[in-house]
Amino acid sequence: MHIDPLEKQWVQIALGICAFFIGIIMLDALFHNINAPSNVETIDSARLHLSEEFAEQNLGVQVDGEGQVVVRMIAGRYSFLPKEISVPAETKMTFRWVSSDVLHGVHIPMTNMSTMVVPGYVAQVETSFPKPGEYPALCNEYCGLGHDHMWSKINVLEKDEWQQLQLSMNGADNDE
Amino acid sequence: MMNDSVERKLALSHMSVAFAAFIVACILGEYQVLERSGIFPALESPAVYFASVSTHGVLMAYVLTTFFIMGFGYYTASSTLKIPVWNPLLAWAGFWIALTGVVLAAIPLLSGLASVLYTFYPPVQADPMFYIGATLLVVGSWVWCGIMLVMFYQWKKDNPGQNVPLAMFATTANALLWLWTSAGVALEVVFLLIPWSLGWIDTIDPGLARTLFAWTLHPIVYFWLIPAYIAFYVFVPKQAGSFLFSEEAARAAFLVLVVFSLPIGFHHLYMDPEQASGWKLLHGIGTFIVTLPTFVTGFTVIASLEIGGRLRGGQGLFGWIGSLPWTNSMVLAVILSLLMLIFGGFGGIVNASYAMNAMVHNTAWVPGHFHLIFAGTTIIMYFAIAYYLWPVLTKKPLYSNNWALVQLWTWFIGICILTTPWHVLGLLGQPRRISSVAYNNLLTLSWQPYELAMIFGGLIMLGSAVLFIYILAKTWMSDVSETENDYVLEYAEPLHPVKNLPEYLNDFSLWNKTIAVLMAISFGIPILQFFFMDTFDSSAWGY
Ligand code: HEM
Ligand SMILES: [Cu+2]
Numbered sequence: 255m256h257i258d259p260l261e262k263q264w265v266q267i268a269l270g271i272c273a274f275f276i277g278i279i280m281l282d283a284l285f286h287n288i289n290a291p292s293n294v295e296t297i298d299s300a301r302l303h304l305s306e307e308f309a310e311q312n313l314g315v316q317v318d319g320e321g322q323v324v325v326r327m328i329a330g331r332y333s334f335l336p337k338e339i340s341v342p343a344e345t346k347m348t349f350r351w352v353s354s355d356v357l358h359g360v361h362i363p364m365t366n367m368s369t370m371v372v373p374g375y376v377a378q379v380e381t382s383f384p385k386p387g388e389y390p391a392l393c394n395e396y397c398g399l400g401h402d403h404m405w406s407k408i409n410v411l412e413k414d415e416w417q418q419l420q421l422s423m424n425g426a427d428n429d430e
Numbered sequence: 431m432m433n434d435s436v437e438r439k440l441a442l443s444h445m446s447v448a449f450a451a452f453i454v455a456c457i458l459g460e461y462q463v464l465e466r467s468g469i470f471p472a473l474e475s476p477a478v479y480f481a482s483v484s485t486h487g488v489l490m491a492y493v494l495t496t497f498f499i500m501g502f503g504y505y506t507a508s509s510t511l512k513i514p515v516w517n518p519l520l521a522w523a524g525f526w527i528a529l530t531g532v533v534l535a536a537i538p539l540l541s542g543l544a545s546v547l548y549t550f551y552p553p554v555q556a557d558p559m560f561y562i563g564a565t566l567l568v569v570g571s572w573v574w575c576g577i578m579l580v581m582f583y584q585w586k587k588d589n590p591g592q593n594v595p596l597a598m599f600a601t602t603a604n605a606l607l608w609l610w611t612s613a614g615v616a617l618e619v620v621f622l623l624i625p626w627s628l629g630w631i632d633t634i635d636p637g638l639a640r641t642l643f644a645w646t647l648h649p650i651v652y653f654w655l656i657p658a659y660i661a662f663y664v665f666v667p668k669q670a671g672s673f674l675f676s677e678e679a680a681r682a683a684f685l686v687l688v689v690f691s692l693p694i695g696f697h698h699l700y701m702d703p704e705q706a707s708g709w710k711l712l713h714g715i716g717t718f719i720v721t722l723p724t725f726v727t728g729f730t731v732i733a734s735l736e737i738g739g740r741l742r743g744g745q746g747l748f749g750w751i752g753s754l755p756w757t758n759s760m761v762l763a764v765i766l767s768l769l770m771l772i773f774g775g776f777g778g779i780v781n782a783s784y785a786m787n788a789m790v791h792n793t794a795w796v797p798g799h800f801h802l803i804f805a806g807t808t809i810i811m812y813f814a815i816a817y818y819l820w821p822v823l824t825k826k827p828l829y830s831n832n833w834a835l836v837q838l839w840t841w842f843i844g845i846c847i848l849t850t851p852w853h854v855l856g857l858l859g860q861p862r863r864i865s866s867v868a869y870n871n872l873l874t875l876s877w878q879p880y881e882l883a884m885i886f887g888g889l890i891m892l893g894s895a896v897l898f899i900y901i902l903a904k905t906w907m908s909d910v911s912e913t914e915n916d917y918v919l920e921y922a923e924p925l926h927p928v929k930n931l932p933e934y935l936n937d938f939s940l941w942n943k944t945i946a947v948l949m950a951i952s953f954g955i956p957i958l959q960f961f962f963m964d965t966f967d968s969s970a971w972g973y
């Protein structure tokens with residue numbers, strides 16, 4: 255068998271390039287904890303309204319006991335519910351997405367808030383939005399003939415602006 | 431010379447089906463870019479658009495490729511081994527089974543009863559005929575796999591101690607790859623989708639279905655790509671007036687491709703919640719390993735070309751490039767193909783990297799990327815193979831080499847104009863698979879100019895595709911007498927004669943076992959988990 259020395263060198267370079275990229279993804283995954291949504295958590299998509307967590311009054315943005323912002327959203331043909339939410343900028347938050355019907359995907363352009371929403375599973379994504387602004391959340395997996403129309407609005411507000419909004423909304427709730 | 435009329439007829443029949451599917455799908459492709467752009471309100475209809483994309487995807491990804499690969503494989507087997515195709519009757523049975531499958535699937539596709547796209551993810555459900563047709567296409571291709579394996583092992587038995595010719599070694603490797611690859615989707619269709627669409631079972635687990643599909647979805651692209659690599663190694667060097675730089679490296683490249691393209695499908699599930707991150711990481715590592723054979727292929731092919739360029743008098747670091755025979759359609763195709771592979775390779779690294787993938791996942795970047803690599807790098811080599819084979823198969827001279835060159839250049843230009851803006855749209859956040867832009871958001875204003883550029887790119891490609899069919903048809907129908915011409919395929923000689931080839935570079939049994947182990951590791955628990963977890967199935971949904 256004959257392998258040219260140049261070819262051997264090239265294979266070593268290619269191995270090096272490979273090892274470099276593998277190193278990066280290992281570093282990200284094991285030390286920076288950059289992982290794709292992978293929580294393997296099941297849920298009955300046909301009975302979301304009966305589930306505690308995804309009952310209508312619990313959807314949208316909530317702050318849990320530890321001060322962590324949690325956003326619960328339902329993907330169903332053809333929108334994400336609630337249709338519009340406001341979240342604080344520069345704040346770590348957890349999105350929890352479920353489908354009430356078929357396969358969907360959701361992506362907020364220019365951000366890494368991206369996940370598939372598979373019926374029967376909860377997709378959890380941790381992220382934060384550095385820049386305030388009005389962002390669309392777009393469905394990015396074909397889900398039926400109305401797929402083009404499936405999107406919602408995410409308002410990313412400055413931290414204090416968002417806090418004020420939270421306070422005034424809670425106030426409004428109490429008045430009722 | 432052996433009478434090869436049976437083999438020629440087999441090859442021509444398969445390739446005719448492939449290219450008929452191709453031209454129909456190109457017309458649909460151009461309609462799609464027009465519809466998407468939104469500048470022709472009369473065209474707008476999601477129902478027609480998604481029926482069209484489903485048909486276009488199925489024709490390009492499954493029909494063009496599978497039939498081309500089968501036809502090319504039959505002729506490669508008989509011309510390199512110098513034996514007739516084993517059991518031609520069986521080969522024809524495979525052809526008709528596959529063609530029946532295509533027709534059965536086309537009926538619901540074209541009538542809008544299977545607008546589920548070529549990935550047919552449940553719980554959106556298509557007409558049962560669509561799943562049954564797709565299954566028959568795969569069954570027909572299994573017949574081909576069987577015949578390739580029988581011919582490979584029969585020849586080895588009759589020629590002990592000899593090296594199986596490289597072209598046949600790679601073709602058989604592809605047959606083995608396809609058997610393993612198609613098993614995933616076959617399990618999905620036979621045990622989940624068909625019973626469910628016929629109403630025998632009520633519900634389905636979309637997580638399990640997606641996992642089985644991911645088993646197929648990665649290696650299938652290597653099944654499509656391998657004929658292009660075969661041409662790189664066995665045709666290109668000779669056409670460039672050169673030798674194959676290293677046959678051993680070629681064999682190793684094919685083997686690593688086959689073995690490592692299989693256990694890595696979860697990079698299609700990076701963004702999915704039903705698989706845990708450890709498995710994704712494992713498949714992610716494999717995804718980088720499978721780039722190795724492509725690095726090796728790039729090196730070996732370019733080295734072979736360089737020798738050719740220098741033998742023809744080229745000098746200096748890059749002078750040999752200019753002295754290559756650019757007017758040889760095979761050589762021109764490989765140059766353009768490699769150019770597209772280099773651009774596409776960068777895109778591929780972005781997709782394969784976990785963190786960056788989140789930015790582009792399921793955006794317009796993805797179809798942009800695979801039109802570049804698949805419609806570009808791969809299909810341009812299918813063209814070159816067709817130009818090279820057609821005179822041999824029809825025994826008539828090619829209608830026009832100059833038009834063939836024009837066709838290859840225009841395809842390349844069209845691909846560049848179509849896919850560059852498509853990538854940009856993805857970076858600008860446009861999702862894939864939308865028929866119109868309906869989001870009421872400022873972001874979408876920046877999309878319009880790119881949509882327009884895509885129309886022109888597609889138009890150039892459509893023109894090029896028509897020219898391709900025209901050249902083949904003109905060649906076949908010309909009234910030159912068949913008997914006077916005896917064109918033969920010329921296979922490249924290695925630069926260094928291959929001596930003492932180790933058995934593992936001339937056989938598959940070791941690799942077959944390796945694949946079995948790797949597949950058990952990478953897919954075993956991820957599939958079994960669905961039977962141990964408390965999962966909730968979905969019922970069927972229309973669209
Ligand atoms: C005339 C040239 C072509 C044009 C204008 C074109 C255009 C398109 C468009 C607009 C889509 C829909 C993408 C979406 O909605 O996100 C599409 C899908 C697709 N194209 Fe092409 N295409 C062409 C040629 C090809 C070729 C040669 C191949 C491969 C051999 C190919 C393979 C595919 C596949 C597999 C899909 C399905 C993608 C999906 O379902 O997301 N196309 N094409
Ligand atoms: Cu959708």
Ligand SMILES: [Cu+2]
Nearest residue numbers: 647648697698
């Ligand atoms: Cu893949």
